[in-house]
Amino acid sequence: MADQHLDSMSVHRLRLIGKRLGIKDAQELNRAELIDTIEEILEERLDDRLSKNNEVMSLKGKKFDLFDDLCTEAVGEPIYDLPHSYAETSVHMILRDPYWAYVYWNINPKDIEVIKETRGTYSLVLRIHEFTHPRLPLSKCRKSFDIPIREEDTSWYVNLLDLSRWYVASLVAQAGTWSETLCGSNEIYSPGGYWMERIQELKSDQRELDLFHAAVTDLSGHEVDSVLVKSIMEELGRQDDKEQQS
Amino acid sequence: MSKAKIGLVLHAHLPFVRHPEYPKFLEENWFFEAVTETYLPLIRMFNRLRRDEVPFRITLSLSPTLMTMLADNLLKERYVAHLERSIELGMKEVERTKGDPELNRLAVFYLSFFERTLFEYNDIYRRDLIKVFRDLEAVGSVSIITTAATHGFLPLYQEYPEAVQAQIEAALMTHVTHFRSKPKGFWLPDCGYYPGLEHILKRNDLGYFFTASHGVVLANHKAERGIFAPVKCPNGVHAFARSYELSQAIWSEQDGYPADYAYRDFYRDIGYDLDLEYIRPYIHEPQVRVFTGYKYYAISGKKGEKRLYNPEAAAQRVAEHARNFLYTLERSSKRTTQLVDREPYFVIPFDAELFGHWWFEGPDWLEQVIRGMASGDELVMCNPGEYLQEYPDNQELQPAFSSWGNDGYCSTWLDGSNDWIYRHIHGCIERMIELVDRFPNQDSLKKRFLDHAAREVLLMMGSDWPFIISNGTSMNYAERRIREHVHNFNIVYDNLCRNTVDTEWLTRTEKKYTIFPDIDYQIFSRHKRS
Structure with a gap:
């Protein structure tokens, strides 16, 4: 063709x-x-x-x-430019799946100028905060980790380490011992689900197991396209293997 | 004997593509092909079932963009011209193939298919397919629901409940314009759900929606009846989970029924096969080869020469596949009856365009399945609304974030190819909300500007653009559309910030994007979020 x-x-x-x-x-x-x-x-x-x-x-x-x-490039059709930035300093998190979030940000050049003037050399990090409950201040996070970013970076895919947790991203400028949080993002929740935490219970209850299988597998045994379903099925398989071996 | 209940759901959607600024526009073919190969064949099937007094129940989700295009006079004119060109090509094909009886039979088959389509569209339905759907709803066989205004994939906008509200409110407005009443249920685009979305649905008097199966089985508590009964969100809105097992019998591109070798091959089309000079008047100018609808070959096999399509052999396979599906349904029903404490409800949703457009024989298969259910005594078709009347009490459960897309979540609409769009769409949404705050009670010209800004934001939110970019077909067009809507929105924003208005530009742009003619920019008000 x-x-x-x-x-x-x-x-x-x-x-x-x-x-x-x-x-x-x-x-x-x-x-x-x-x-x-x-x-x-x-x-x-x-x-x-x-x-x-x-x-x-x-x-x-x-x-x-x-x-x-x-x-099929259309001839004569204008290709509009997109705004380079939205003249603000902000960071946003979008949950892509239970283990990954897309984080994008924008830093107002004026904010950078101020930092450069007052602090000289500086670095930027994207800080990911993990919470056990929603709507807590950043200081109450269970843990956090930093991703060094460059001034020209504008987005990052972030691996969320734990399920059933809330996450917030912040942009932090650092120079020596000084650091300042430039902005914080919206909060996202990485879902786990009842059976993710109770795979043993699922395995030991035949009715529940049948209901689960009937919901997430097709007639050829292929499971529904979901990373969590796949990990439950894999864990069930591993337990089956162990039982057979013993 | 207790019967299993079957909820068939067809979701019909196309993005709003209408380009009056060009005499012909390539992507308008999406609409023309779907009307010819899907919507009219489905209507034909519904009418045959009614004529034969076969009881059936189908939930049909019609997207607001599709409804607007079905009702649009320019597209109606262009569709008729498209059919006339197809008929002209058919006549040439009958002539060209007259030395080959087998090929000639197929040319005649397609020519008569297009002639019949034109006759029905013009003379029977008077170019008003919305009225046909309205009539079908009036007799109770088809329950019509709606979906997000431009099919925005809502989990990616959960940070902006105002935008989600606007998608739902504009959808309902369009639905009421065409169907004169509010729908009871809502199709979440691509089954994209996030916890909390039900609050916006409830605020808009929507009683139920559909989720992927893992949206229910991976909830925070056990789903007592699995996916075989709806669950009630804590706010009372019901969620119906898709039966993955049964849907998959048809969806699978490799193992599903549509992949049978006897069925018509989707890709082999004379638009690509024949000499460029011959086919040039029927493809896209200057020489972009496209599908013409004249497809002479059967799927045949994975490799080697394709066999000519044989409609009789395909019809035989349709009958076998319908029987097989009914058998599968009955078997699943028997197995599931032992697991749950009431008749199981199997919700089987499909993109409507699967039937007829990609799977040419799909509408015939569907008809035979429906006839089989009606004549048997183990399965009964039932719409979600009817189910909830019979079983208003359902387990309370908060469904989980999910979709039926790749990986079960958002990665189709958010990956390395398309993620760049969100900073702009989100930026425009924020500015739109700001405009509503700054200009709370406008009328006349400024309101027209604000209304158009709201229209542009809705249009840029369509899930089709990131899907197309990710999938690699018509990427140019999808990217242009996003850029154009962002550009247009920012013209309005800048004009309003400078307190100037360019009425010539506004009038021109309104004429191009005629969707949501009664939109009120206040749908983006932050007061509507709580």
Whole structure:
């Protein structure tokens, strides 16, 4: 499908596509080489895409599957620039899944100027605070850890170490013994769930186990796409193995 | 004998794509293909069931963006023109293939399919599919619900309850405009749920929603009936969990029914297969090959030459697959009856566009399943509303954060390819809330500006854009849309901050984005959050 598509394009267009795909020597390749290399990359990208999709998402994609996107740059349509920043110092946390949060931030250049003027050399850290209860002040956190960041960084994926905990991120400027919290984020909760903490109980109660299996596995035994379900199933499997061995 | 209850849910949604500034626009084909291959075939099926007095119950979620497009005159005109082009191509195909009887039979098959579609759309339904759905709801077979205004994936906006409220309020407004009454239930886009969302649903008089199965079984307490009965959130709103096991029989791209070798292949299409000069008038200008709907091959196998599609052989497989699904349902029902203390309720939701668009034979399969349930005595179709009337008392339980997306949470809509969008969307939401605070009681021109700002924020929140970016199809378009909505919103914001208004720009932009014509910017008010 793609080869006919690419065949109909000018070398100039193929080079543009090659550049977008990250082919370093796109300008030097001839037409046939360009088509071969582009096809190879497109194939890999498709495989990547399909392999990371679960069934629902994979089929959902068909709805939008009209054409090969790389070949359809609309001519003359403006591509609007996005604001470089929103002139404020703020940090936000978004829970992506029970173990990962996406943290993005923005530092008002004026705040940086003030720090530079008063403190000279400084460093920045993203501090992740973990709580056992919601809405506590930062000082009451159960534990925290720092991620050094650079001035040009604007986001980070943060691994949440424990389930069933609340998390807040803050941006901290440091210089020598001095440090200042520039801003704090919203609070997020990393869910665990009843059975995550009671896998043994689940295993010992046949009715509960049957209900659980009937909810999260299909007819071929594949489980629902959820990291927590997978870890419960793995733990159940491990316990089964242990029992068999003993 | 106690019967298992089956809740079939079809969720129909497309993003708002309407480009009056171009004579033809590639991504409008999403809508045209879905009307031809999914919505009209489903309507045809519903009508056949009614004609034969087959009792059935289906919950149909129609997204506000889709409803708006179905009712839009420009898109109606363009859809008819699209069908006319398909018919013209069909005539050429019948001529081209006349030396090959098998191929010719398929060309005739598709030509008559498109002719029939045009006839029904124009002459039977008078281009008003919303009315058809309204009539189906009036007779009680189809229960119509709504979803978030632009299909925003709500867990990513939980920091902004004002924005979630706006998504729900604008959705209800659109629903009432088209259906004249409020829906009882709500489809959370991609089953995306976070604890606390039920408060906003309740505030909007919505009684139930649907979750992924792990949203219920991974709750903070035991779900006494697993996923085989709804649970009641502490505030009284009910959550119905999806039956993963039964959905998967159809969803699976590798093992599901739609992957059967006898079924029509989705990808092989003459838009890609035939000589460019021949097909050029029916693809996208200047020469972007697209699907034309003329697909002559069956899935056939994983490798090797494709066989020609044989509608009779496919129909035979449809019957076998429908029987197999009914058998699976009955078996699951028998097994589950021993686990729970009342008739189990199996909720089986699908994206409607699966049926017909990707799985061409899907509507026929669905029809046979429904007929099988109606003629048997072990399964009964039941909508969530009816279920709650029969069983108003359900276990109180707080469902857990979940979705039916990759990894069961947010990673489809929040990954390395699309995460950059959130700082801008969140930034615009914050500014929108600020505008509502600063301009609490505006009317006339300034209100028009503020209303349009609210419209732009809703449009940028659509889950389709990050999904498309992550999935790699139409990335250019999705990225452009996000950028355009952010840009447009910031024009309004800057204008209002400077106390100036560019009415020419506003009028032009309102004409382009005709969705939510009665929007009131106050839907983003922070007073609505509590």
